[in-house]
Amino acid sequence: MTNALTLAEALHDLPQLPTERLLLRRLTLEDAADVFAYASDPGVTATLNWETHLSIDDTLEFIGSMLDLYRDDRGAVWAIQLLATGTVIGTIGYNRLDQGGYVGEVGYALARPHWRQGLMTEALRAVLDYGFRHMGLRRIEATCRIDNIGSYRVMEKCGMTLDGVLRDARYVKGRLESIRLYSLLRRDYERAYRSDHRRRLRGASGADDSSDAVAEDTAGGR
Numbered sequence: 001m002t003n004a005l006t007l008a009e010a011l012h013d014l015p016q017l018p019t020e021r022l023l024l025r026r027l028t029l030e031d032a033a034d035v036f037a038y039a040s041d042p043g044v045t046a047t048l049n050w051e052t053h054l055s056i057d058d059t060l061e062f063i064g065s066m067l068d069l070y071r072d073d074r075g076a077v078w079a080i081q082l083l084a085t086g087t088v089i090g091t092i093g094y095n096r097l098d099q100g101g102y103v104g105e106v107g108y109a110l111a112r113p114h115w116r117q118g119l120m121t122e123a124l125r126a127v128l129d130y131g132f133r134h135m136g137l138r139r140i141e142a143t144c145r146i147d148n149i150g151s152y153r154v155m156e157k158c159g160m161t162l163d164g165v166l167r168d169a170r171y172v173k174g175r176l177e178s179i180r181l182y183s184l185l186r187r188d189y190e191r192a193y194r195s196d197h198r199r200r201l202r203g204a205s206g207a208d209d210s211s212d213a214v215a216e217d218t219a220g221g222r
């Protein structure tokens with residue numbers, strides 16, 4: 001039994017994910033100017049495997065490919081909209097969903113003026129939660145260039161752990177790069193979620209209740 005059905009439903013109904021300072025939502029063509037503002041910044045794209053956008057047409061093509069994914073229920077990519085201004089300042093989502101639909105790889109990018117304010121950590125927490133609780137994922141991976149400290153600190157702050165360094169594993173923009181591979185398993189996420197939930201409840205009333213925890217495993221083999 002694969003995770004195909006659960007995944008298809010979660011992608012079909014891809015919801016908005018509100019966080020304290022952000023709204024994660026589907027991209028639209030109206031976001032093109034905001035997306036171009038950071039996608040055309042070589043300081044943002046240097047560590048990414050896609051090219052710097054040179055004109056708004058590149059951005060429209062990129063958003064068009066996301067709209068195709070939404071239409072075919074194949075993609076879980078969210079625009080990161082800053083609640084305070086309404087501006088789209090980045091994207092985050094699952095670039096790859098495979099292994100029977102149980103494994104997803106997450107990727108993200110943020111406009112430079114918004115770096116180091118904890119925003120991507122906030123966004124990734126919401127996307128991991130959706131991946132485990134609604135998409136049926138068992139393992140969520142992320143990779144980054146070996147020296148991309150901002151990216152792997154985000155992963156670590158969200159509870160992901162280093163599986164290892166893959167030497168010269170990726171050919172990007174004319175050179176081979178070594179990458180860090182991080183992951184988080186649903187069973188570890190669930191454990192952390194439950195203990196955090198209990199801690200909060202103990203703080204509030206001394207009672208315990210884990211009814212809100214990640215849905216029980218139904219396919220076995222964890």
Ligand SMILES: CC(C)(COP(=O)(O)OP(=O)(O)OC[C@H]1O[C@@H](n2cnc3c(N)ncnc32)[C@H](O)[C@@H]1OP(=O)(O)O)[C@@H](O)C(=O)NCCC(=O)NCCS
Nearest residue numbers: 047108109110115116117118119120121144150151153154
């Ligand atoms: C990587 C990136 C997403 C980080 O987003 P962010 O919102 O700035 O990250 P956060 O503010 O949530 O930071 C999380 C942690 O990383 C640290 N950090 C972030 N950027 C850092 C940097 N350039 N150098 C050192 N530490 C950094 C933060 O200080 C924080 O740690 P702390 O709480 O212990 O201080 C953003 O820099 C970016 O979009 N870069 C370009 C695209 C990219 O590299 N994407 C990832 C590809 S794998």
